[in-house]
Amino acid sequence: MTAQRVLITGHRGYVGSVMAPVMAAAGHDVVGLDVDFYRDCDLAPVPDIRTMDRDIRDVSAHDLEGFDAVVHLAALSNDPIGNLNPDWTDSINREGTRRLAGSAREAGVGRFLFASSCIMYGLSEGGEVDEHSPLNPQTDYARSKVAAEQSLLELAAPDFSPVLLRNGTIYGFSPRMRFDTVLNSLVGSALTTGRITVLGDGRPWRPVVYIGDVARAFLAALEAPREMVHAQAFNVGAAALNKQVRELAAAVQHAVPGSDLEVLAQPDADQRTYRTNFGKWAATFPEFQFERTPEQGAVELAGILTEHDLTYAGFTSDRYTRLKRLRALLDSGALDDRLRWQVAEMAQ
Ligand SMILES: NC(=O)c1ccc[n+]([C@@H]2O[C@H](COP(=O)([O-])OP(=O)(O)OC[C@H]3O[C@@H](n4cnc5c(N)ncnc54)[C@H](O)[C@@H]3O)[C@@H](O)[C@H]2O)c1
Numbered sequence: 001m002t003a004q005r006v007l008i009t010g011h012r013g014y015v016g017s018v019m020a021p022v023m024a025a026a027g028h029d030v031v032g033l034d035v036d037f038y039r040d041c042d043l044a045p046v047p048d049i050r051t052m053d054r055d056i057r058d059v060s061a062h063d064l065e066g067f068d069a070v071v072h073l074a075a076l077s078n079d080p081i082g083n084l085n086p087d088w089t090d091s092i093n094r095e096g097t098r099r100l101a102g103s104a105r106e107a108g109v110g111r112f113l114f115a116s117s118c119i120m121y122g123l124s125e126g127g128e129v130d131e132h133s134p135l136n137p138q139t140d141y142a143r144s145k146v147a148a149e150q151s152l153l154e155l156a157a158p159d160f161s162p163v164l165l166r167n168g169t170i171y172g173f174s175p176r177m178r179f180d181t182v183l184n185s186l187v188g189s190a191l192t193t194g195r196i197t198v199l200g201d202g203r204p205w206r207p208v209v210y211i212g213d214v215a216r217a218f219l220a221a222l223e224a225p226r227e228m229v230h231a232q233a234f235n236v237g238a239a240a241l242n243k244q245v246r247e248l249a250a251a252v253q254h255a256v257p258g259s260d261l262e263v264l265a266q267p268d269a270d271q272r273t274y275r276t277n278f279g280k281w282a283a284t285f286p287e288f289q290f291e292r293t294p295e296q297g298a299v300e301l302a303g304i305l306t307e308h309d310l311t312y313a314g315f316t317s318d319r320y321t322r323l324k325r326l327r328a329l330l331d332s333g334a335l336d337d338r339l340r341w342q343v344a345e346m347a348q
Pocket residue numbers: 009010011012013014015016033034035036037038054055056057072073074075076077078092096115116117118167168169170171176178181322
């Protein structure tokens with residue numbers, strides 16, 4: 001395997017701060033690019049990676065010269081932020097991705113891995129979705145991912161290979177922890193309140209995937225021969241990673257002995273449900289093993305969070321919930337109404 005020069009955007013986020021060291025340890029020359037919205041939100045030291053302090057909305061082809069690949073993680077990363085201001089999600093997730101990819105192609109970067117999401121399948125009434133299923137995005141965040149994928153496919157060329165990696169909900173420990181995703185939130189709640197609360201009836205299906213496995217899956221897509229991945233979408237995961245919310249809750253109850261599980265079955269709770277077919281990933285990467293089940297991952301996460309003395313105040317603070325943090329930065333004036341750093345000493 002030839003070492004590649006790789007730019008990872010969003011390398012200081014939840015996924016990026018785990019993925020960047022994995023790619024570096026595999027022998028690649030990794031540079032990060034991040035506007036660092038979640039600085040001061042470390043639960044553990046964030047790995048030291050050479051960094052371009054840059055907003056993806058400002059990147060030019062000149063910045064990307066000499067890179068073999070771009071791994072594009074930077075985004076406003078969930079539905080609630082989209083609801084806060086859809087224009088921000090559109091300008092960063094859709095337009096920012098289009099600009100970054102256009103610059104990458106112009107600079108001669110050969111491969112562009114995009115962190116997409118299974119959320120774009122929307123409601124499937126309990127059926128199974130694969131990469132050919134119609135996309136049915138329900139939120140501004142999901143729509144931004146669909147539009148970004150579309151613009152990447154339009155840029156595909158013999159010397160520019162976009163690869164669309166559709167992840168389920170990612171869980172597991174990261175130095176830049178998030179508790180606004182399903183399994184992380186259930187573990188954090190069980191540890192700091194002794195309770196696991198499921199708002200709906202727990203029957204909806206969700207694909208979940210361990211953060212370390214996502215990092216290795218992106219590495220596999222980076223290193224794969226071009227013809228295996230060129231302009232392809234992949235659901236990243238395995239059949240056994242489709243879980244009902246109540247199964248996830250039970251796994252967490254097992255991981256945090258003594259915690260209570262309550263299923264509220266509120267009629268207005270989020271009952272979106274979808275099961276994801278991961279056959280294409282398995283057929284393309286037959287050697288790849290997903291190393292953690294959610295049951296194992298919940299035990300591991302509970303153990304690491306206990307070592308880090310996670311408190312209730314920490315769990316519910318703005319540090320680990322993306323929407324709360326952005327709101328705090330906006331309220332304090334640190335970010336302006338275009339999500340640009342304002343406070344002189346905080347701007348890079
Ligand atoms: N976490 C999940 O469960 C999940 C699931 C599916 C897909 N994804 C996708 O994976 C990617 C990474 O997710 P995450 O959980 O690490 O999110 P995150 O919010 O923790 O990290 C995103 C990073 O991008 C940076 N960023 C945001 N806007 C930027 C900009 N304009 N310029 C430069 N940097 C910018 C932020 O500072 C942050 O460090 C995202 O694209 C997300 O949509 C995540």
